[in-house]
Amino acid sequence: MDSLITAAARALAAGDPLGALKRVGLRDDAPALALRGITMAQLGDFARAKMLLKNAARAFGPKEAVARARCVVAEAEIALVSRDLGWPVKALDAARATLEAHGDRVNAAHARNLEIRRLLLIGRLDEAERLLTEADVGPLPPAARASRELAAAGIAIRRLQTRAARAALARAGEAARQSGIGALIAEVESAAVVLEAPAARLIAHGQARPLLLDEVETLLASGSLVVDACRNVVRGGGIVVPLATRPVLFALVRELAEAWPGDVSRSTLLLRAFGAKYADESHRARLRVEIGRLRAELRMLVEVNATSEGFALAPRRSADAVVLAPPVEEENAAVLAFLADGEAWSSSALALALGASPRTVQRALEQLAAAGKVHSFGRGRAVRWMTPPVPGFPTALLLPGPLPSD
Structure with missing residues (x-):
């Protein structure tokens, strides 16, 4: 790996995508394509990021299994952030196994966190908790520790275990500050707001x-x-x-x-x-x-x-x-509860998370759009729906998944 690739990777790890892009923006070799894909994802251009990562995975040779696995993990993270919950879970699981077999504990832990976060979104809390418990808790860098603690806090919040959630968020905040990554610090702070806002x-x-x-x-x-x-x-x-x-x-x-x-x-x-x-x-x-x-x-x-x-x-x-x-009651409250996170969701992802038919979700989105509460962008299968966070609107109590007494 040459010095420019190393410097770009360090810049990405430190949360500096523009610094990484300056070093590899004009290169088309496999490692540069992969780093450019991750850079574009951090800058919010998910469509180009996915294309670059797919090209990188194809460009890596048959003996570079670890590099291809890292590309798969990066694609899975983009899918999760863009709320494409139908991405191939088996591919991510295979990539995680490859990374673990080759001793890449950091990226393997990241892949597991992505699996856990997806399970949280669709309400499969028992499976998410099992994956978190089975994970290797050995030494990890601060960013990976923060991601793990955020996953633990998410499970605790959904189970209404607020003391455990506060402890996990405190650990996540400390790890995020140690990492020095501003976006990660902001994510922890955003997660903590749930505990201080009216939930019901x-x-x-x-x-x-x-x-x-x-x-x-x-x-x-x-x-x-x-x-x-x-x-x-x-x-x-x-x-x-x-x-x-x-x-x-x-x-x-x-x-x-x-x-x-x-x-x-x-x-x-x-x-x-x-x-x-x-x-x-x-x-x-x-x-x-x-x-x-x-x-x-x-x-x-x-x-x-x-x-x-x-x-x-x-x-x-x-x-x-x-x-x-709920603090706010209306016909399509469950759909709004997901959109209240400020992320862009596809109707198919909402249907998967809610356990409802795509047509039911589409009707709800059309009603909310007519009322001016949500808006869409994109065309065809690329249409995404979002809304600004609704003041006082709950998320944890309206999302699927059992509470402790269920």
């Missing part, structure tokens, strides 16, 4: 107030009957009853929980659950049926008692009933 609203006794993520963790561990409008489940005493596929039942129990310890009139329940402004006998009969179904679903947690005006909740295992709601 607590609705109890007719009053609502914002909750931080650690307050949400305390609430879910308190033993209260929690009607969780972020995940559409009812929690209490270690029991979780999912109602995501039963929207009418969830609407009924939420209305009753918001009024607890009072009752809710039949007319109000008919309006909120069925949209019936004028109730007739068929509506009242349907309400009785749905209340019966609600009693059956929640029999281990709560009683639903009839009153002279309507119905009221009577928790079996807790002293109170509360509602946990």
Whole structure:
């Protein structure tokens, strides 16, 4: 490796892409192509970066397996940053194995972090945690340590383990400062904002107030009957009853929980659950049926008692009933929760992350675009969607993946 390649690689490692480009910008040999690709990725030109890295991988000879593996890892990082979640995971796994076999621990650790971050985005927390636990925790340079701790913090945040998340972010911040890379320091600071921003609203006794993520963790561990409008489940005493596929039942129990310890009139329940402004006998009969179904679903947690005006909740295992709601509620909140990170997402990546059909996600994006809440750029398969971060909008509670009590 000649001196210019070495100097360009050091500049990239220090977060100086322009310095690297000055040294290899006019060269077309395989190492220069690879470094130019990484440089263009750091400068935000992902399309050219991918082309350069593919050319570099082809230019490396059959005996340069490590160099080709590094190109694969760089391509995977570009795909992750550009939210192309459909990139070939097996290719990255094979590249990581090659790097480990040849003793390149730093790039192998980076490849594992990329796998973990992808799993986090699509809500597969158990797999992400397993990969993080299995990783070699030997000495790593500061940038690699910071990336590992960011992955650990991401898992802890998604599991509502705020103490562990704060500790991981503190370690990540220290490692990032040691690396001297400004972009990495900014990434750690951005991740820490989640812990200090309102993550939900607590609705109890007719009053609502914002909750931080650690307050949400305390609430879910308190033993209260929690009607969780972020995940559409009812929690209490270690029991979780999912109602995501039963929207009418969830609407009924939420209305009753918001009024607890009072009752809710039949007319109000008919309006909120069925949209019936004028109730007739068929509506009242349907309400009785749905209340019966609600009693059956929640029999281990709560009683639903009839009153002279309507119905009221009577928790079996807790002293109170509360509602946990997102700070901002709207029809396409889950899509906005992903776009709130400020990154550019494709509709296919959003569909993969949400576990929804591409057409469902596309309709949601069209509705949000019509309301001026998101915008797109690019054409055809290169279309990407993004929005500025929404003040007070949650991410962790609306993203897929189980919470500790699920």
